[in-house]
Amino acid sequence: MEYKPHKYQEYATQRILDTPYIALLLEMGLGKTVSTLTAIDLLLNDYFEANRVLVIAPLRVAEDTWPREIEKWDHLRHLRISKVLGSAAQRRKALKADADIYVINRENVEWLVSEYGSKWPFDTVVIDELSSFKNHQSKRFRALRRVRPMIKRVIGLTGTPAPNGLIDLWPQIYLLDQGERLGKTVTGYRDRYFVPAERDGHIVYKWKQKKEAEQRIYEAISDIAVSMKAEDWLELPPRVDRTVSVRLSDQARALYKKLERDLLLPFADADVVANTAAALSNKLLQMASGAVYDEDRGVKLIHDAKLDALEDIIEAANGKPVMVFYNFKHSFDRIMQRFPQARTLRKGKDGNEDIRAWNNDEIPILLLHPKSAGHGLNLQESSCQTVVWFDQIWSLEEDQQANARVHRQGQTRRIVVMRLVAEGTIDEDAVAALERKATGQEALMQAVKARIARLNENGGE
Incomplete structure (x- = not known):
């Protein structure tokens, strides 16, 4: 296919060429992969400023997206790519291959650094989904930090650089x-731009931004960060978000309320901290979707109301493909039992075949987990117009990334995103948090505390 770049893609490519280290904070669907590959090709073959290029990406993106983009565009097909994936022996063989670009999944960064030590051979490194290096204590961050002085060019790509706040930057x-810009240590960064919000002695659980910290941070990194929003550059067809209220039967509602009360009452007079809130909200969201794991990992069924609602939606789609996001294994199992024609993406080459089949309307119902389908997958070529969230989640990043699998560049149809929300359950809190653009830990903690407070007001009834 002939590459006819948008103006913003030309700009992004030029910024990569002009800037030795740069973050492209491009929203999903803006074609950051082809913009980056175009720059890499120029650096390798025109400017001679790159010799060995490493791409670090999520596993499925490393396996499929980068090779597929090279095959897709005429001007990139001469690039040789080696996939450093699989067993240690397979990875070592791939590293010895004569290639222009070596692509590895982020879980093996630590292995790669230990493999080469001080003989690090990659002068240019692309970090696809830079936000996956937001934890300064993670092994992958520490490993890459060790070899960073040996790298001439770094290109960071992400659409969500600070999903949980600027503390992640x-x-x-x-x-x-x-x-150079935000300080040599995370401690110095925190001291400069944040103040403790919640602490226990010397341990700080939560940080709060100082006044004007956001403006100062963005000013500090403005010369090496390019931020673009899809709505500013692309004329995408409209996306409609709908909340589908799911009414529980009296029996199911009573069972949900009983289980909710039994779950929350032990904490009525105790502090709810982050890990407790996460566990409690997880159980409540499971119950809202119709089943919950018991202490022995058995599944306790509560209702089929969401399955019935999903059946109505699939019928209304009139044969067009429907994409369904689930968050719990028992939700997946129950959906598959009700709709045996449904499929999910397999791993490796089988997964590539599944993507092809979906984009050719050969899969009627595609079940995806937001964590495994969040980055880099191009699923917009099918005639799917209906996306359903069977289970509700707290993560704004996962929600945005998942919905962008179909609502992205190349999409020509209106997309309807439907969220199945069980009335009177924590589903309502999770969806409200996403609508407020609140994310993750803080939102779920407040929701759990509010439900405990309600139980106290009602005397445990």
């Missing part, structure tokens, strides 16, 4: 500029 920017 320091490790990502450090891998670009080695601490």
Whole structure:
């Protein structure tokens, strides 16, 4: 296919060429992979400023997206790519291959660094989904930090650089500029831009931004960060978000309320901290979807109301493919039992075949988990117009990334995103948090505390 770049893609490519280390904070669907590959080709073959290029990406993106983009565009087909995936022996063989670009999944970064030590051979490194290096204590961050002085060019790609707040930015920017802009240490970064919000002695559980911290941070990194929003550049067809209220039967509602009360009452007079809130909200969301794991990992069924609602939606789609996101294994099992024609994406080459089949309307119902389908998958070529969230989640990043699998560049149809929300359950809190653009831990903690407070007001009834 002939590559006819948008103006913003030309700009992004030029910024990569002009800037030794850069973050492209491009929203999903803006074609950051082809923009980056175009720059890499120029650096390798025109400017001679790159010799060996490493791409670090989520596993499925490493396996499928980068090779597929090279095959797709005429001007890139001469590039040779080696997939450093699989067993240690397979990875070592791939590293010895004569290639222009070596692509590895982020879980094996630590292995790669230990494999080469001080003989690190890659002068250019692309970090696809830079936000996956947001934890300064993670092994992958520490490993890449060790070899960062040996890398001439770093290109960081992400659409969601700070999904849980600006506290996440320091490790990502450090891998670009080695601490020039936001400080050499995470402690210095926190002291400069944040104050403790919740602490226990010397341990700080939560940080709060200082006044004008956001503006100062963005000013500090503005010369090495390019931020673009899809709505500013692409004329995408409209996306309609709908909340589908699912009414539980009296029996199911009573069972949900009983289980909710039994779950929450032990905490009525105790502090609910982050790990407790996460466990409690997880159980409540399971119950809202119709089943819950018991202490022995058995499944306790509560209702089929969401399955019935999903059946109505699939029928209304009139034969067009429907994409369904689930968050719990028992939800997946129950959906498959009700709709045996449904499929999910397999791993490796089988998964590539599944993507092809979906984009050719050969799969009527595609079940996806937001964590495994969140980055880099191009699923917009099918005639699917209906996306259903069977289970509700707290993560804004996962929600945005997942919905962008179909609502992205190349989509020509209106997309309807439907969220199945069980009335009177924690589903309502999760969806409200996403609508407020609140994310993750803080939102779920407040929701759990509110439900405990309600139980106290009702005397445990």
